[in-house]
Each structure stands twice: as C-alpha cells, then as structure tokens.
Amino acid sequence: MLHAEPRTETDPAVHNGLIVDQFTRQAVLFAERNKLEDSLPLMLQFSGVSASDTVLDVACGPGIVACAFAAVARHVTGIDITPAMLEQARALKAERGLTNLTWVQGDVTALPFADNSFSIVVTRYTFHHFLSPEAVLREMARVCRPGGRVVVSDITPEAAKSAAYDRFETLRDPSHAHALPLGALRSLFARANLRQVEMASFGREMEFEFLLTGSFPNPGDAERMRELIHGDLGKDEIGIGAHVRDEKIFVSFPVTVIAAEKTLQEG
Numbered sequence: 001m002l003h004a005e006p007r008t009e010t011d012p013a014v015h016n017g018l019i020v021d022q023f024t025r026q027a028v029l030f031a032e033r034n035k036l037e038d039s040l041p042l043m044l045q046f047s048g049v050s051a052s053d054t055v056l057d058v059a060c061g062p063g064i065v066a067c068a069f070a071a072v073a074r075h076v077t078g079i080d081i082t083p084a085m086l087e088q089a090r091a092l093k094a095e096r097g098l099t100n101l102t103w104v105q106g107d108v109t110a111l112p113f114a115d116n117s118f119s120i121v122v123t124r125y126t127f128h129h130f131l132s133p134e135a136v137l138r139e140m141a142r143v144c145r146p147g148g149r150v151v152v153s154d155i156t157p158e159a160a161k162s163a164a165y166d167r168f169e170t171l172r173d174p175s176h177a178h179a180l181p182l183g184a185l186r187s188l189f190a191r192a193n194l195r196q197v198e199m200a201s202f203g204r205e206m207e208f209e210f211l212l213t214g215s216f217p218n219p220g221d222a223e224r225m226r227e228l229i230h231g232d233l234g235k236d237e238i239g240i241g242a243h244v245r246d247e248k249i250f251v252s253f254p255v256t257v258i259a260a261e262k263t264l265q266e267g
C-alpha cells in the first residue's frame, strides 16, 4: 500500500519551475548515465533516419538523442527549457565534433517552428513530465511534414499500476507529472493523425540505490522510497518489477518506443 500523495500542482508556470529546478540538479549525472541506453538504437532504427533528414528533438535535455541523430541526418534541432541541460548538449556536440546541430531554449508546449518544418520529430523520456502530453504530441505532429515520422520513447506502466507508479516516481523526481500506460499513449497518436508504424517495449533495469544517487528527492523522500520499494518486493504494486539480485534491489522500468507516420490528410 502506498501512502505518498501525488503532486497536484497543475499551474504550468509552477510546473515549469519544478522542471528547471530538477533538471538543473540532474543535468551532469543525467548526461553521463543515459548515453548507452537501449531505446536510442530503436529510435534511430524506427525513424528510418538518413542523410537527407531534418530532425527535431523535443525536450532534448543533454542532447544525447539529438547528437546520435546528427551523426546520420542533414540537420538536427534540439529544444529544451532547462539551460543547464542545453549546456551539456553544447558540450556533447563539441566533444563529438558535430556541426549540424542547433539548440533552442523554450517550452515545447508551443513549438516555435512553422508547420511541416522537419522530416523526423523525436522525444525520449519526456512525456511523463508534461502536464498535457497530448498538446505536445499535436505540436510534434504539426511541425512534422506529411509522410514524416514522429518517434516517442517513454516509461509506460501497466494501467492498473499507473497511479502507484506516479506516486513513487513523484517522490524520486518532484517534476514528474504522469506516465501514460501504453494504451493511453497509443490513443494520443491516433487522435493526432499519427499512424503507428513501429513499436517495441523492454525493461530498463537499474540498481535502486544507484538510481537514487542520480535523483534529487525532497528531504525525507529517499527514505520513504526505500521503505516503499522494500515493501514492494514480491508484490510489484508499483509496476517496476522490484527484485533482489546479489543482495541488492534492482528495478526494471517498462519502456516503450513508438514510431508513427504523419498521415498525408490532416483533420
């Protein structure tokens, strides 16, 4: 049984303040720890990226996804609201000697780009931070050209465990909003006139204490999380498959990658 209360703040300005606060703290460790992550090869593969593509990475954070696409595409633009994350992105671009990337600071709820500007529009580990993922997906579809691809990768908890997962994740990261179960995420695509062409799901395993070292929960909440995860062993009410291996607790985040084509006829 989980007792933590979900965050109820829905004022966009206050929420964006939480985002910038969290990701200013997380920027350096997040940049280090997410380079070899499993969804990136799937995102590249499912997008069908080639040398002629112009790509937008939505809420690009430290630019890991954007730089991987830039190694193949003609040009990549990354947009994010957190300056400290964009600093990491600039450093990664320089480290890789890439010249075909542009960084923009801004809120992705209203993308500052014209309709049909990009051939591929991607985002990783972001939808659960948005107050309205549907609004962001519609914006992603708007700026994608007809026939182009939109690729989203995020945590997709089982529907029955989604509320427990949200409560737990909000303790770990107070800027968490809501992780969409797979069915809900697919419905958003359908409503945005995006026709699914590829999909894959997998578990992203991580040692629990290692996860905590890259997290910035409010005072007292790390201890609360330890209690909850210990209590969830053998139950999996939180939906991240908590289990013991080599006397350590591991969790496995359910990740999905979906790629869809923007249909030629909108509306």
Ligand SMILES: C[S@@+](CC[C@H](N)C(=O)[O-])C[C@H]1O[C@@H](n2cnc3c(N)ncnc32)[C@H](O)[C@@H]1O
Pocket (backbone or CB within 6 Å): 016, 019, 020, 023, 034, 058, 059, 060, 061, 062, 063, 064, 065, 079, 080, 081, 082, 085, 106, 107, 108, 109, 123, 124, 125, 126, 129, 130
């Ligand atoms: C978990 S990080 C993921 C970063 C990157 N997509 C990756 O996978 O490496 C979430 C990012 O979303 C950004 N973000 C959250 N809400 C945003 C918004 N409304 N507008 C722009 N960026 C946002 C944060 O600043 C942060 O960099």
